[in-house]
Structures are given as structure tokens and as C-alpha cells.
Amino acid sequence: MFEGVPLSWFLILSTVMFFVGVYGFLVRKNLITMLMSIELILNSVCINFVAFNKILYPEHMEGMFFTIFIIAVAAAEASVAIAIIINIYRRIVNIDVEKMDEMKY
């Protein structure tokens, strides 16, 4: 309980956000919108870490540091993914996942 807000509220919020991200990842075909769904999923995990840290173990800082590292990994992942996406766009002038079958067979 954080001054009136129970831990389960945070967990329910991040669960909803995570599965909205999963839905977007399964439904979307554009590469950039799929990347945005992944950002949603990472963000919901960050909320989980921070809420557990603050409400159950307020004297430690593990959750906060893991959130910082997750944000750094997300930044690295987004930069490399966007470089790949722009490279693909240069090659086939399209970024739909279903049109990328050049290396498939």
C-alpha cells in the first residue's frame, strides 16, 4: 500500500498495458508500429519493477536500477531497429513484414 494505492492496482495497470502491446504486435504489419508495441511492453515491465521496489522494499533500489537499464536497452534496441528498417526501406521501398521474403527460401 503506497499511501492509499495498493500494489495490485499497479500490477493490473501494467498487465493491461502489456497485453495491449501483445495485441498490437500480433495485429500490426508495419515494422514501425510493431516497434511501438514493443516499447509499450517494455514500459509496462518498467512500471512493475518500480511499483514492486517502492511498495514492498522501499529501503532498496534494485527495481529502480533495473528500470534504468531497461530504458538504456530500449534506446539501443530502437536505434538499431530503426537503422535496419531504413535499410530495408531503401532496398524494397516498403516496410510491411509480409513483403520481406527475400531471404526466406
Added chain:
Amino acid sequence: MTSNQFMFLLFSAVIVIFSILTVTTRRILRAATFLLFVLVSTAGLYFLLQYNFLAAIQLTLYAGGIVVLIIFSILLTSHIAEKLPAAGLMKKWPAALVSLIGAALCIVVILQYNFPGSVGSTERVNVRLIGESLINYGRYGYALPFEVISILLIAAMIGAIVLAKKRKD
């Protein structure tokens, strides 16, 4: 209802509504803007939990860096007025079913588990302590993950430059 509860409900309503809009809107630039709203209200949640440094990182790196990067790549790869094709029903319903079942299972488990209440003090984390923990290699120190993240960032930077460079064929 306390003010903390009110602010939490406000932020979570913004997060839920705009994250659903992010994955369902058919205009890609609007999806990026809605993602920005979600990230900013997550930073608001961190402020509510009194992690000021973390909220600042969230604002500058996520909302300032990643969303700008995404918007740039959208402008490079698609036309602004272009609408994404709607997903087919055969794709939409299984995905919605999977996410609904997963969310329902997780929420049932969360509601059944009895979490203990907060025990310790709620003092604020100061930046000095964060910096000292990041370079400390003893107990509760994070020198090793810090170095690993540094190597990862350099590798990502070099990789991005090499990938996006123009080739002379």
C-alpha cells in the same frame, strides 16, 4: 479518495486509453503521438512514486529520444496522409482473444495473491546515492551491469552507423 489515488487513476486512465489507441489507430503518425502520451503519463506515475531521477530519465530518453527517433523514421518511410490498411478479421480476433485470455489470467492471479503492505520508510532517493551505487562493486553495487550497458550502447551505436551508411555498390 485520497489525492494519490485520484492521480493514480488519472494517469492509469490516460495510459490505458492511449495505449489502446496506439495499437488500433490507422494513421501511423497519430500512433506515435499517442505513444508519447503513454510514456509521459508513465513518467507521471514515477513522479507519484517519488522516483524523480527515474521520471526525468523517462522523460528525456523515452519521450525525448525514442519517440523523436520513431517520428523521424515514420517521416522517412511513409507519407503523412497515408492510412494503414485495416487488419483482417481473421488476424484481429485470434490476437484479441489471446490478449484478453492472458490479461484475464494475470489479473485473476494478481487479485488472489495477498501482497504484504509497505513496511519501510518512504524517504526519497537522492541522486548522490544513485551515482555511488552505479560505480560501487561491493554489495548493492551495480558496476558490472553499468559496464555491460556501456558496451551495449557502443555496440548499438556502431551497428546503427554501419547499417544506415550508404553503400557504394
